[in-house]
Amino acid sequence: MLTAGISSLQFSAFRNYAQLQLELRASLIVIIGDNGVGKTNILEALSLLSPGKGLRSSKLSQMTTFDITPLPCWTVAANLKEDGFDTILGTGLEYTSSGSEKRRLKINGNIVRSQADFAEHLNVIWIVPAMARLFQESGSIRRKFVDRMAYAFDPTHTNRLHRYEHYLRERSTLLREGRGDSTWLASLEKNLAEDGIAIVHARAEVVRNVTEHQPTDSASPFPRFFAQMRGEVEEWCRHMTAVAAEEKLRLAFANNRTQDAHTGGSVFGPHRSDLFVKHLGKQIPAELCSTGEQKMLLIALTLAFTKVQMEQSNRVTLLLLDDVIAHLDSHYRHYLFQELCQMVEKGAKLQTWMTGTSLSDFVYLKQSAQYIRIKNTTLYDGYDDNDS
Ligand SMILES: Nc1ncnc2c1ncn2[C@@H]1O[C@H](COP(=O)(O)OP(=O)(O)OP(=O)(O)O)[C@@H](O)[C@H]1O
Ligand SMILES: [Mg+2]
Structure with missing residues (x-):
């Protein structure tokens, strides 16, 4: 039924x-x-x-x-x-x-x-054959995987991500074209820092929850794992209040305008974060696991997510x-x-x-x-x- x-x-x-x-x-x-x-x-x-x-x-x-x-x-x-x-x-x-x-x-x-x-x-999450390489692909695929889980607890996470990407593109255009209107740039960077830290927090929270909700019963054949979002901004957030991390990120944007103008994008920010997963039985990072082990890790992560979802989201x-x-x-x-x-x-x-x-x-x-x-x-x- x-x-x-x-x-x-x-x-x-x-x-x-x-x-x-x-x-x-x-x-x-x-x-x-x-x-x-x-x-x-x-x-x-x-x-x-x-x-x-x-x-x-x-x-x-x-x-x-x-x-x-x-x-x-x-x-x-x-x-x-x-x-x-x-x-x-x-x-x-x-x-x-x-x-x-x-x-x-x-x-x-x-x-x-x-x-x-x-x-x-509605929250929709999937495992498709292309994801067999989740741990081998670029970080953006893993970020999307985590973001999809984060929507389940906070649908506004998707708006924040869209806004963040939009501001980042706008800042890149201004820097590339040398239109260094500092008030405009400063306002964009303030918004980027605000949304950026909120994104980092939402991802960290869902990944921590997923790690804590994996099956502990000995009947589970799926591998135990440790998962964590990693990146420079994540590191700051582990030691600072959200307000302090936001200010640090805002300053990092302001101080890196010259470099960012050359490279496009930004040296700092949640668009650089990555999902780290370790196979606890083997004590090795997921990317070094066999293809089969990686598939099992992915299912284990997804199962744990559905458990968190069951307990915490409506x-x-x-x-x-x-x-x-x-x-x-x-x-x-x-x-x-x-x-x-x-x-x-x-x-x-x-x-x-x-x-x-x-x-x-x-x-x-x-x-x-x-x-x-x-x-x-x-x-x-x-x-x-x-x-x-
Ligand atoms: N825009 C489209 N218009 C019409 N047919 C399409 C379109 N896009 C894909 N198809 C066709 O849809 C068919 C079914 O694709 P689908 O990937 O759903 O198959 P499947 O049952 O999942 O197969 P498999 O078991 O190989 O994964 C394919 O033959 C594909 O070429
Ligand atoms: Mg198919």
């Missing part, structure tokens, strides 16, 4: 779906189908019900079904069920009068301007696990399934969507999950023994 999550989902002209309509009635959704049938596309549509560019970070126009002429604008709408209330979240591509593409956002039919408004209702979480289950040994798989079921039984507002190519990987969930099987773009609802 579904107590909190998406109870219906509709798309038009989205990726390989000219139209799609799904009715959901469970907290665990399993999507099964051969390669290329459109499983990830469904998860991508769900990921667009949160701030950002979705789980593929694609251009908006790339998501429109490309074989329909004239090219329509894609739309995705979902009914979110929570505590007996329904909220309709809608998003889609639209073009501004100047022809640039933007995302239309609607809640209960009313246009909303900020993506943070979506985050007030919003519904969608957990999207794209092609994750098939790569787990059966004891990892069963533990993960058990944890997800138990969290929902204990009242977590959590709906998990999992994809795979083989029904047999999900047979353990036969009693609790809703199965959606896709064959040649036709969707079938329900488990079918003939498919396993």
Whole structure:
């Protein structure tokens, strides 16, 4: 039974779906189908019900079904069920009068301007195959991973990040063009310092919480980890009050104008921070772990996050696990399934969507999950023994 999550989902002209309509009635959704049938596309549509560019970070126009002429604008709408209330979240591509593409956002039919408004209702987090390299990639990917967790506790985190990036770009332009209007620069730097320290605090808080909420029971096969946000500003914040750190960051911006004018960006700030993760069993940093160990660390982090979310936040979480289950040994798989079921039984507002190519990987969930099987773009609802 579904107590909190998406109870219906509709798309038009989205990726390989000219139209799609799904009715959901469970907290665990399993999507099964051969390669290329459109499983990830469904998860991508769900990921667009949160701030950002979705789980593929694609251009908006790339998501429109490309074989329909004239090219329509894609739309995705979902009914979110929570505590007996329904909220309709809608998003889609639209073009501004100047022809640039933007995302239309609607809640209960009313246009909303900020993506943070979506985050007030729903938090979406995902593990996708591309994230297998999370610990090898540049710091920006890890920052995005942490920021997505931070939205869950403070939807205004997304506004702060947008503002910070906007001010940073504006300062870079002024410095590059040599328009050294010091009052304007000083005001930008004050705003940057204010938002910058708030961003550092929000990230540090969520990562600390996640570290503290990892499973401690000996039954967990997932690795224990230590996680921490690291960077120069993080270091200041560990020893200073927020007000003192803000002033130090403001001064750092002011004192580095000449250098920043040459390099673009800024030497200091939360855009330089990184997520450090250590595998406690091995006592080595995540980037030195094997591919399999890194995947397990990522799942362990995500599971811990859903636990914090369950205890501390009131919003519904969608957990999207794209092609994750098939790569787990059966004891990892069963533990993960058990944890997800138990969290929902204990009242977590959590709906998990999992994809795979083989029904047999999900047979353990036969009693609790809703199965959606896709064959040649036709969707079938329900488990079918003939498919396993
Ligand atoms: N804009 C688009 N218009 C039409 N089709 C598209 C568009 N973008 C992607 N596709 C197609 O959608 C199909 C399904 O993609 P998707 O990634 O969802 O498959 P999948 O079921 O997750 O496959 P796999 O098991 O290999 O991960 C692909 O064949 C892809 O080419
Ligand atoms: Mg896929």
